Amino acid sequence: MSPLSRVRLDELLQEMLVRVGEVMTSRERLRALLDAVVGIGTNLDLRTTLQRIVQAACELVGARYGALGVVGPDRLLHDFIVHGITPEQHERIGDLPHGRGVLGLLIDDPRPLRMPDITQHPRSYGFPANHPPMHSFLGVPVLIRDQIFGNLYLAEKQGGAEFTEDDEEIVVALAAAAGVAIENARLYALAHRRERWLAATAEITTVLLGEVRRTDALALVARRAREVAEAELALVLLYDTDTEQFSVDVVDGPDEQAHALVxxxxxxxxxxxxxxxxxxxxxxxxxxxxxxxxxxxxxxGPAMISPLTTAETLHGVLIVAHRPERGGGASEEDLTLLGSFAGQAALAMERARGQEERELLVVLEDRERIARDLHDVVIQRLFATGLQLQSAAPMARPELAKRINAAVDDLDATIRDIRRTIFELRTPMTSELRTEIRAAVEAAAEALGFKPHLELSGPVDSAVPDAIRPDLTAVLREALSNVVRHAQCTRVDVAVRVDSGQLTVTVTDNGVGCDPAAARGGLVNLRERASRLDGTFTVTAAESHGTEVCWAVPLRD
Known part of the structure; x- marks a missing residue:
């Protein structure tokens, strides 16, 4: 064989070895791609799946840094899962990118993008302080059913100046598999959310089968809605069709300041x-x-709002609010699930209202019977007794006559009191305000360790308009709550009076006292409630020691 032929053979052998090496490398990368596809699909937790996708992409193409940006409805990045950056670096860098500059190119035009140096691109904004330097760049969109979910961003090719066409192809293949894995994880998360909402709905349905108390039912609705939605706050607002106003009835959440909304x-x-x-x-x-x-x-932060409706009646609103740091809006599926739950809650309200009306009818019938007996029997007997005493007074000694006349005066006063009671018994009412007041006092008694003394004076049930009742109960609860937290007292006196067209609530304790000028928080809310109703609010030192809180508003129809 001639020397030329041997050189030619060596070249062919060398080329064959290169091709064999390329085939082996391709097989290894293909095996790595298959392993990555299997790996990202083994966990149905969405967050874990996204982290595995980023890690697999970096390992497949030798990228030092990687990220997966989730695109929201506003075409901005709402989440950013990173790989290759430590938590300490992440914290020093600060806020996540929003999807502008070079990162926004893939959002505007979802096609693979390779660059030898990202810093030289016209759309480059530069990097924030403490961000590691990056030059070579590869970006690939992640699609789910032809809808963009997010983008894979890879930077700093290790062992090369820039990412190759083979790198792009393998990441495109990974992104296609990632789309399927993400869709599976999202469907699993949706099924889990549906299961939790159905369990909460079943719990409300169970409540419907028993005795329903509106306040208890709505408190359960708010608590379960907040827990299932993993939210920060849940509120139930009742709607008054006559005044076209919402009133906050239930608040559930860890924020104590929010409870002042009740x-x-x-x-x-x-x-x-x-x-x-x-x-x-x-x-x-x-x-x-x-x-x-x-x-x-x-x-x-963001909140979902669902009406509480039955047939054509709007009872109120269920609101579920998340933390400020949670970006993006709720999905249509989440709104539908909340709406189904709110529908059951509205049924609970409807049934509770029916029960209250039936119970109220029984009470009213009983009150009418008592009023009739008082008028037809008791007053007549007292009146007859008074007449007998009056007729006997002239025949008695002066001292005895004086005592008889005094007894007659007492009988007259008793008859007036009974007539006032009859008037209140026969006054139409939607709910027992006195019962709500007593319930608030009894609730405070559990925290105080003793029961406050309660004085109710005047036609509290009949004279206080419905529009003022929520403020009255809220003021009483807040005033007693302040006593529980700060007073360190052994006696509390509560007085609710209706007199001369004015409602007055006074709470007095014998505790350590407070500086009226330093009033804040709940006391400020009480002052605002009084101001809104053209009333007054004062905090003064009690006669001996302690504090007296007085809230007074005029009564209007």
Whole structure:
């Protein structure tokens, strides 16, 4: 064989070895791709799946840094899962990118993108402080059923100046498999959420089968809605069709300041969701704190709002609010699940109202019977006894006559009291306000360790308008709550009086006292409630020691 032929053979052998090496490398990368596809599909937790996708992409193409940006409805990045950056670096870098600059190119045009140096691109904004340097770049969109879910971003090719066409192809293949894995994880998460909502709905249905108390039922509705939605706050607002106002009936959540909302009245026209719920539609807001003129500061973020309706009756609204740091709106599926749950809650309200009306009818019938007996029997007997005593007075000695006349005066006073009682018994009413007041006092007794002394004076049930009742009960609860937290007392006196067209609530304790000028939080809310009703609110030192809180408002029809 000639020397030329041997050189040619060596070249052929060398080329064959290179091809064999390329085939082996391709097989190894293909095996690695298959392993990665199997790996990202072994866990149905969405967050874990996204982290595995980023890690697998970095390992397949030798990228030092990787990230998966989740694109929201507003075409901005709402989540950013990173690999290759330590938690300490992540914290020093600060806020996540929003999807502008080079990262936004894939959002505007979802096609694979390779660059030898990202810093030289015209759309490059540069990197924030403490961000590691990056040059070579590869970006690939992740699609789910032809809809963009997010983008894979890879940077800093290790062992090479830039990412190759083979790198792009293998990441595109991984992104296709990732789309399927993400869809499976999302479907699993949706099924899990459905299961939890169905369990909560079943719990409400169980409540419907027994004795229903509206307040207890709504408290359960708010608590379960917040737990299932993994939210920060849940509220139930009742709607008054006559005044077109919402009143906050139940608040559930860890924020103590939010509980001061109970009893607050909000004109439906002043809320961003009033028109939607009036039409029976679900709604969502970016920040609940700005959706209505709340009397207390709310630290909330996006919220879902669902009307509580039965047939054509709007009972109120169920609101579920998340933390401020949770970005993006709720999905249509989440709104539907909340709406189904709210429908059961509305049925609970309807049944509770029916029970209350039946119980109220029984009470009213009993009250009418008592009033009739008082008028036809008791008053007549007292009147006859008074007449007998009056006729006997002239025949008695002066001292005895004086005592008889005094007894007659007492009988007259007793008859007047009974007539007033008869008037109150026969006055139509929607609910026993006295019962609510006593319930608030008894609730405070558990925390105090003793029962406050309660004095009710005047026609409390009949004279206090429905519009003021929520404020009255909220003021009483807040005043007693302040006593429990700060007074360190051994006696509390509560007085609720209706006299001369004015409602007055006074809570007096013999505790350590407080500085009226330093009033804040709940006491500020009490002052605002009084001001809104053209009333007054004062905090003064009691006669001996302790504090006296007085809340007074005029009564109007």
């Amino acid at each position: 009893g607050a009245v909000l004109p439906a026209a002043d809320t961003s969701f009033g028109a939607a719920v009036a039409e029976g539609r679900h709604d969502q807001v970016d920040d609940l704190a700005h959706a209505a003129p709340w009397p207390a500061l709310l630290h909330t």
